[in-house]
Amino acid sequence: MSTGSSHRSGTLDAALARAGFADVPRAASLLSSGLLGEARDALGPDQRDLSQAFEGVADPDLALLGLSRLGDVLDAEQRARLVRVIADGGAPRRHLLALLGGSAALGDWVVAHPDQIDVVVRPRNGVAADPDTMRTLLLEAVGADPAAAMPVAAAPAATGTLDAMRLAYRRILVAIATEDLTATDPQSFLPEVAGALANLAAAALEAALALARAELPDGGRQARIAVLGMGKTGGRELNYISDVDVIYVVEPAEGGDEDAALKIGTRLASGLAKMCSTTSREPALWEVDPNLRPEGRNGPLVRTLRSHIAYYERWAKTWEFQALLKARHVAGDADLSQAYLDATRPMVWDAVGRENFVEDSQAMRRRVEENVPPAEADRQIKLGRGGLRDVEFTVQLLQLVHGRVDPSIRSANTLSALSALSAAGYVGRDHAAELAGCYRFLRLLEHRIQLFRMRRTHLMPTADGDLRRLSRSLGGGIDGASGLQSRWRATRREVRRLHEELYYRPLLPFTARLSADDVSLEPEAAVARLGAIGYRDPAGALRHITALTEGLSRRAAIQRQLLPVMLGWFGEGADPDGGLLAFRKLSDELGATHWYLKLLRDSSAAGERLAHLLSSSRYVADNLARSPESVAWLGDQDELRPRDPEVVMSGMRAMISRRSEPAPAAQAVRFVRRRELTRGAIGDVLADVPVETAMRVISPAADVALAGALRIATVEATNAAGLDEPPSSFAVIAMGRLGGSELGYASDADVLFVHDPHPGVVAEIAEKWALSVAQQVQSLLGGSNPEPPLAVDAQLRPEGRNGPLVRTLASYSEYYRRWALGWERQALLRARPVAGSEELGARFLELIDPLRYPEGGLPTSEVRELRRIKARVESERLPRGVPATHHLKLGRGGLADVEWTAQLLQLQHAGTIPELRTTSTLEALSAARTAGLLTPVEVVRLSAAWSLASRLRNANVLWSGRTTGNKVDVLPSERDVLAGVARLMGYQPGHTGDLEQDWLRAARRARVVVEKVFFD
DSSP, rough: OOOHHHHHHHHHHHHHHHHHHHHHHHHHHHSSHHHHHHHHTSOOOOGGGGGGGGOOOOOOHHHHHHHHHHHOOOHHHHHHHHHOOOOOOOHHHHHHHHHHHHHHHHHHHHHHOOGHHHHHHHHSSSSOOHHHHHHHHHHHHHHOOOSSOOOOOOOOOTTHHHHHHHHHHHHHHHHHHHHHHSSSHHHHHHHHHHHHHHHHHHHHEEEEEEHHTTSGGGGGGEEEEEEEEOOOTTTTOOOOHHHHHHEEEEOTTTTHHHHHHHHHHHHHHHHHHHHHHHOSSOOOOEEOTTTTTGGGGGSSSSSSSSHHHHHHOOOOOHHHHHTTTTTTTEEOOHHHHHHHHHHHHHHHHHGGEEEGHHHHHHHHHHHHHHHHHHHGGGSSSSSSSTHHHHHHHHHHHHHHTTTTOOOOGSSSSHHHHHHHHHHHHHOOHHHHHHHHEEEEEEEEEHHHHHEEEHHOOOOOOOHHHHHHHHHTOOOOOHHHHHHHHHHHHHHHHHHHHHHHHHHTTTHHHHHHSHHHHHHHHHHHHHHHHHHTTTTOOOHHHHHHHHHOSSSSSSSHHHHHHHHHHHHHHHSSSOOHHHHHHHHHHHHHTTTTTTSSHHHHOOOSHHHHHHHHHHTHHHHHHHHHHOOHHHHHHHOOOOGGOOOOOOHHHHHHHHHHHHHSSSHHHHHHHHHHHHHHHHHOOOOOOTTOTTTTHHHIIIIIHHHHHHHHHHHHHHHHHHHHTTTTOOOOOEEEEHHHHHHTOOOOOOEEEEEEEEEEEOOTOOOHHHHHHHHHHHHHHHHHHHHOOSSSOOOOOOOSSSSSSGGGGGEEEEHHHHHHHHHHOOOHHHHHTEEEEEEEHHHHHHHHHHHHHHHSSSSTOOOOOHHHHHHHHHHHHHHSSSOOOOOOOTTTTTTTSSSSHHHHHHHHHHHHHHTTOOOOOOOOHOOOOOOOTTTTTOOOHHHHHHHHEEEEHHHHHHHHHHHHOOOGGGGGBBBOOHHHHHHHHHHHOOOOOOOOOHHHHHHHHHHHHHHHHHHHTTTO
């Protein structure tokens, strides 16, 4: 071979490889001989490289082989025409190669029917033909009159009319496939293809019915029969090869006998199915599946309209109404089909009111998934996880739940229904777009897989060659077999995620259980329902509802979905009216944001949580109104968990560092505290106000606030004094309930301020600086500010309010050595460093430990003094008019009783029992039990009373929203307030009195222990 010849051969081989040929030598041979050789000879020297014509073909080898086979069966005239098609290029050649390379089965049909090649190469307008044209072509193929009321074939099937019908069907099918395989954007084109296939199936059913009539005397005219398409046929979204689901309705012709009509109808239905699937010279079409009929395969093949209606009214299951959603007339008596649809459509949209409708539908989807053979699970395009059924069931359930009051979403077509659901606000635009894109891709996969062999399958292939061909057939953007596998897996994951988000929405079963009137929010029905479920002012509530739902905006549309359910959730709270009002305010603030209503509609819990919070806690409602963005937490359980204090501290420091002025920096500190209190309050309302919130959220939030305020104050005082660095170490010592990490929502922060001048610093300068720091800490956290204050109280310092606000460590040492009293020892039991110098805080503890944990115990005189002070507190500080049994802090068995008792035991025994050295009341009681100072029963009673009192104080704040005033410390006497507090704490409606009795019992039992242990 010459060098030039070798070079040309190498160039051709490279071109063929680029075009996608797998068998390059065979391709080169076929291109240079036979039909292709003739086409090349007809071209100029510069145009003879035909390999480029195959670059967009799914399987170039198959297409080339098909052309070669065609050349062998064409007569001279046909061959000449085909040579011109190949040589001329353009759309006809592109259509022919696409069909031959995309479908082996249809390629075989073209080779077997070379006289039909015109249907492939001719110019096209639209997908094959419109429904009426298809019906006409197929009826004329069997010699039936398309205009007749009951078209009858001109001759029985055995005479060739069946083959004529199938040939006409196949011509249209080939035209559809050709246009599909040459579409610029096959995914966007898919709905038209699926619709054309469904219309073609309807035309074939009409022709098959005409053939079946030809088998009966008088054409079976004594029976009127309607054929209704179901499933994908009914939804105009059929596959290339799939069972065609139908239901038959039969009525006697005018004056006819019903029994005779049913017999004729049965023969017609059986004959129709036979015409579509029986063996003949031309390939069968598909199986006709009538198993969606009443009673399935066990029921009669045909029924009268009355029999259908009776069945659906009495016996039909949930899935049968879901199936009826897609029913449409496809063949036979159109008026009878319409009568059937008119009778069953109201049942479809009323079916959602059946008991457990949503749950039954969801269970049916799970059963379908569980029945997929394990070996097929990862290959199923239709039935498996993330498959077509996930999309279809999701769309249908949303339609059935919301469609009873919204006719706009009642389409039988999945993609049209999804678009309508999105337009009406039932599905987010992004969710709808993602789901529609995934659905088109999965359907396109299914179409291409079935089209190749014209076999009914829903499984992804596994062979590399099949995957390669499939990826090439889908258009651009997919890189070979591996790229296809990646795209397939990603699509399944996305579909499954969206399915689980939408299909298992908590709103769906709640909406389904409401009546149509309740869902519609019509004023008269709404007022009646509001009054029935506990709203005190139904008319006022209706005004809020109207304001939220009026208009045509998407926001109003989503509110119309949410409110019927949320009104019930508000009604489950203690203050439905307040909850609805708070919801309106939040919605006015947030309704225009992209996430708020979407969160409430789509989240598994956010809507119900929000309704419960707003109707149960004014404190939470007020805080959410301050920071509406906090509503986003309700969709994520992790966001509702208490934050790690170090994480909160780190975030707060970052916020302070971005602010150069003290006022905005202090606002940031107070914002962080309020944000964490809001998080804790939400958790409390959702979990019956647990006592642990004080330690896990409220006290750490105060710790962080004090640390932040001290950080700001230190910088400001240092700058104001004209110093380069602080002249003294400074520490804040937590006292009281803060020291014990037992703060409530309404608690002040009791503290001591201590400093220690650095060596060489003038004492006066250090004192002045430290006083400025302490004052600024109080001012920054307690002064005017858009954020709620934290009162910083230093009255537990030596000499109380008459003593200096801040002292040096040496001054504290001198005072405590000389003047400390029993009550001061008691107060120091709660002391713990909370902010500032850790080293100074540790030294302060070393200083006070001998005072609060005396080795020899507390002198008898000091014990008597503590008892005297306690008795005086009980007699003098209890607010006038408040029964001692109802004051949670100072009353009998209240917080002070339990805390003083635990602290007395600590003062008496902590010097010798290290386990008692704790700032926590409950830990001290537990240690006292371990040490034998209290019996287990005594500890249980003291702990129970203290915990219940702490929870009640927090519940008072949560219910009322008030963080100041004496009522925080009192068990409510007003029945509606007590009811609200009781509901917060987990008591059921009607059991408000149980809370009062539980408190009185717990306090009484604790007081008995206090009398014995504290007062001896």
